[in-house]
Amino acid sequence: MENGLKELQQRLVEMLSSFQKFTQQNGMIFFLVGGSALGAVRHQGFIPWDDDVDIAMMREDFEKMEYLMSLQHDRLGEFIYSPVEKHMIPDAPIGYLYDTLHADAGYENTAKIDIHPIDGVPKSGVLKKVQKWTSLIYYLSEYRLPVKNKGKAIRNISKVILKITPGFIFRFYMRVCKKIMTSWRTSDSEYICSLFGVAGYEREVMPKSYLLPLKEADFENKVFMIPGNYDPYLKRLYGDYKKMPPEMEQHPRHKIHELYKK
Incomplete structure (x- = not known):
């Protein structure tokens, strides 16, 4: 030990x-x-x-x-x-x-x-992608750090977004993305x-x-x-x-x- x-x-x-x-x-x-x-x-x-x-x-x-x-x-x-x-x-x-x-x-x-x-997960494959990407944007917007544990491509994309996006836009992204990614209630979701x-x-x-x-x-x-x-x-x-x-x-x-x- x-x-x-x-x-x-x-x-x-x-x-x-x-x-x-x-x-x-x-x-x-x-x-x-x-x-x-x-x-x-x-x-x-x-x-x-x-x-x-x-x-x-x-x-x-x-x-x-x-x-x-x-x-x-x-x-x-x-x-x-x-x-x-x-x-x-x-x-x-x-x-x-x-x-x-x-x-x-x-x-x-x-x-x-x-x-x-x-969180609940939508049934639609398209909406699943929406939930996934809004959660990644939320992460970026809150911490202004490159995304971790999601693969090299996503990490590199996140670095570019961080460089070109002004702070007030990130605050807007946070509000919108949280609302979207948490839209599916666990009580109503199969997944x-x-x-x-x-x-x-x-x-x-x-x-x-x-x-x-x-x-x-x-x-x-x-x-x-x-x-x-x-x-x-x-x-x-x-x-x-x-x-x-x-x-x-x-x-x-x-x-x-x-x-x-x-």
């Missing part, structure tokens, strides 16, 4: 529990996704070398959560929330819950939970998507039945919700998710854990 990794993971569980209490008190639901859902299924907790947590909320609950957080100055006890459009660190257009412990070293060096909004998930739009689009109804799962001796039909969900993202990766890949992605060692 890497020095400090267990302590970091314990802190992340504390953060999850605090966020769970907040959402339950306010009638909202979140669930583990991505590597955290994989950890719950395969390890009943963290993937042994994992150093962050990924959760998701349906768009309606996500927007409600951001509003309620704003009413308490984006604070949740010892933790601080970074809203989508007021990020403390430019990154993907999702929510982040940061630990304030070690924040003096920069929030990029402290424990965090990634909170992904889940859903984490628009800014690391797997990319095509792989992140999946039947809503992969997620709902949610089910309880053990995670580090706590109980959290995970996608109810987790087998096809995890296969969609990871293929043979029951197989452990090569030993050379079994290490934390960041150096955050070093600050948490006692």
Whole structure:
């Protein structure tokens, strides 16, 4: 075990529990996704070398959560929330819950939970392309950074757009693109998507039945919700998710854990 990794993971569980209490008190639901859902299924907790947590909320609950957080100055006890459009660190257009412990070293060096909004997906192939491209333009407009994890061609196109577009146009793009890309309600859609998930739009689009109804799962001796039909969900993202990766890949992605060692 890497020095400090267990302590970091314990802190992340504390953060999850605090966020769970907040959402339950306010009638909202979140669930583990991505590597955290994989950890719950395969390890009943963290993937042994994992150093962050990924959760998701349906768009309606996500927007409600951001509003309620704003009413308490984006604070949740010892933790601080970074809203989508007021990020403390430019990154993907999702929510982040940061630990304030070690924040003096920069929030990029402290424990965090990634909170992904889940949106409905249109049936039409044309409208799917509209949703995909408006989400990419939204990303560009908000962070003024080249798009990541979407391929070399899209990244190069985004660099050109950034050079030739004035700031006031980006602010207009943000308003319009958010309205378009979130037009399809999850309750009315057969398919859903984490628009800014690391797997990319095509792989992140999946039947809503992969997620709902949610089910309880053990995670580090706590109980959290995970996608109810987790087998096809995890296969969609990871293929043979029951197989452990090569030993050379079994290490934390960041150096955050070093600050948490006692």
